[in-house]
Structure formats: C-alpha cells, structure tokens
Amino acid sequence: MAKVYGVGIMGAGNISSAYLRLAPLFKNLEVRAIADINPAAAKTRADEFKVAAQTPDELLKNSEVDVVVNLTIPAAHFPVTKDILSAGKHAYSEKPFVLSIDEGKTLKNMADERKLKVGSAPDTFLGGAHQQARSIIDSGRIGRIASGTMHIMGRGMEHWHPNPDFFFKKGGGPILDMGPYYITDLINLVGPIKRVTGFTGMARKDRMVTAEGPMKGKTVPVETPTTIHAVLEAHDGAIITLGASWDVYSHGHHNIELYGTEGSVYVPDPNFFSGDVIVADIDDNKETLTPWDHPLGKPNTELGDGRKVANYRNAGLSDMMDTIETGRVARCGIDVALHAVDVMLSILKAGETGEVVTLSTTCVRPEALGPDAARALMR
Secondary structure, eight states: OOOOOOEEEEETTTHHHHHHHGGGGBBTTTEEEOOOSHHHHHHHHHHHHHEEOOOOOHHOOOTOOOEEEEOOOGGHHHHHHHHHHHHTTTTEEESSOOSSSHHHHHHHHHHHHHOOEESSOOGGGGGHHHHHHHHHHHHHHTTTTEEEEEEESSOOSSSOOGGGGGSSTTOOOOHHHHHHHHHHHHHHHOEEEEEEEEEEOOOOSSSEOOOOSSTTTTTOOOOOOOOOEEEEEEETTTEEEEEEESOOOOOOHHHHHHEEEEEEEEETTTTEEEEEOOEETOOOOOOOOOOOOGGGGGEEEEOHHHHHHHHOOOOHHHHHHHHHHHHOOOBHHHHHHHHHHHHHHHHHHHHHOOOEEEEEEEOOOOOOOOOOHHHBBBB
C-alpha cells in the first residue's frame, strides 16, 4: 500500500482550487492545510475544500505536512521554496520554478544537503495526449526528429484575470508564464536543449485591464517582452522555431509540430493533459490517433467555451513523492525544472544581446509515463 503524504498549499489564488480539487485522485496525496498572506483568502479556500486554514508560518511548522506546494507569484517562488526546505519539508512549485539559475542551484544544494525532494510544474506533459505523442516518437514511426515549430500566441491576460499586473512584470510574459508548458513538453519529446537565440519586443508599453475585478479600467506597465521569436537547438540535433506572443488577436498556427525523417506529429496544447494527436507520413497522409486508454488523458473538466479537457494537476507531485519509496528520478524533478528555466532565460538574454546562448544546464529526458505507470499513481 502506497504511503500517504500530507500536503500543504502555500498560496490561495486562482490555481489553488485545481490542486485542492484534484489531489484526491492520487493515492499518495492528502491535502491537510492551506495558507496565504491574506488570511481571508486561505479561509475561503479552506472552508470550500474542508482543510485547515493557517498562516504561512503555521503551515511550515505543521507536523502533519510532509510537502508544501508553492502557489505564490513567480517573484516569490525562490524565497518561499527556500523557506519550505529550511523547514525540513519537500517542496513542489508552480511554474516558473525560479527566475535565475543561481536561485535554482541554491535550492538544489539545500535539497541535497537535507535529503529532500524538490519539483515543479508543469506536469501537463504527463497527460495522455503528450505521452501518446512521446510513444510515437520513441517507436521510430516518424524517424528522427529533425526540426519543429511551437507557437504560444494570444491577446494576453488582462481581459480575463482580475489581477493581471504580475503577468507583465519580470517573471511574467509569454515565455516565463506559458513557456514552461511548451519547453517542458519539448524536453519530454526530444530531450534537453543545447543552445538558443532569438529576438524580443513588445507591442505596447502598458495594458488596459478589462477583466471584472478590482483592477478593471486601470492600466498596468509592461516590464517584460510580450513578443518573442526564438530558435532552439536540442542536444540530439533537432532545430525548433518558437513563437511566443501576447500581442496576437488571431493566428493559424498549431501548438507544436515536430518533423521527423519519416513523417510528422502534431502535438496538442501542452497547457492541457489531453487533445488530438495527429500523425502524418511522408506522403502527407494524416491520421488523428484514437486516444490512449490513459488515465491522465480522460476529460474531466469543462472550460468556459464548453470544451471538455483533461486536468490532472498534482500528477507531477504524486510522481515526485513516489520516488521517495522507489528511488526513481522524478519526472518533474528539479533538474528538468531548472533546465526549462535556463532555456527560457537564455531566450530572453538572446533577445537582449542578439547572441547565440549556450545553456549552462542540462537534464536527463524524463522517463515516459505510460498508461499502467499512470494508473499506479491513482486511487
């Protein structure tokens, strides 16, 4: 029988409801408390999900909590994760993991010294669709991946998020906010990245908030690039073009396309665990694959537009905690998280300098998560 680990949530913002709602799907997780610097926010979430509401200090001292999920804003990810490790608890962070390589290395050293686990979202690449695409690549069906494209494009966050200002500060922007989904999935599909280059810019110096909430009608300054075009070279030689922008109202690009020597695979939006996987052969005959019978690919959430998607946040956390017993390398572990951050920061650096930037980190390509391995994590 799997050991059950007590989970504490640090941060009661929008994303906390997904972690609280979905944690019971995983047999080794039990959320026991939530904390926030705003006590009212913590109490609201705690009452909704029948867990304890605590102050951040109380949560870190809670003996029933083994691992703390860090859902604070990006700028606070490093100091809060540092506090979690200092308290002797395992840590799992929302993305982006940290905002500098030095921060990530500091956390890695702390965790190693204390024999603690550290991991980070996103875990969407563990979803049924992305693991099915991974299986197509690993089978050799489309040959060696030689190149590809990724596109993260939209109009920004100010039209739907009630407090969108942090999206446009350092640590935000389409690369550090949405990029982790794409970069981590790319690492899953083709392996670590060797070097990058790119160009960056912004369409506006400020943004008008139109979402309902306390900031509606206010303008927020833009302090980070909102349009980025980059080229990434993987260690295995694949060359990937990345377009990321919050200055686009309409486009016709697929999320991820990978081009092999014997065909192509179209990978769905890595912001979600599910979606259509399309494979094309050398004659451009396309096949939309029948979805795997994968537990992390079954739709369980309806979006505002009526679409049904799979959402299994906590999968990466469950996998990480499982490695305590099994000795495996966590699929969403610190090395993968830090390498993804290195890729994104290097792209931004290339945009500032015009240079080709060789990454200072690497990682082992995460182990595939097939249907049986995924079921083993779930109740």
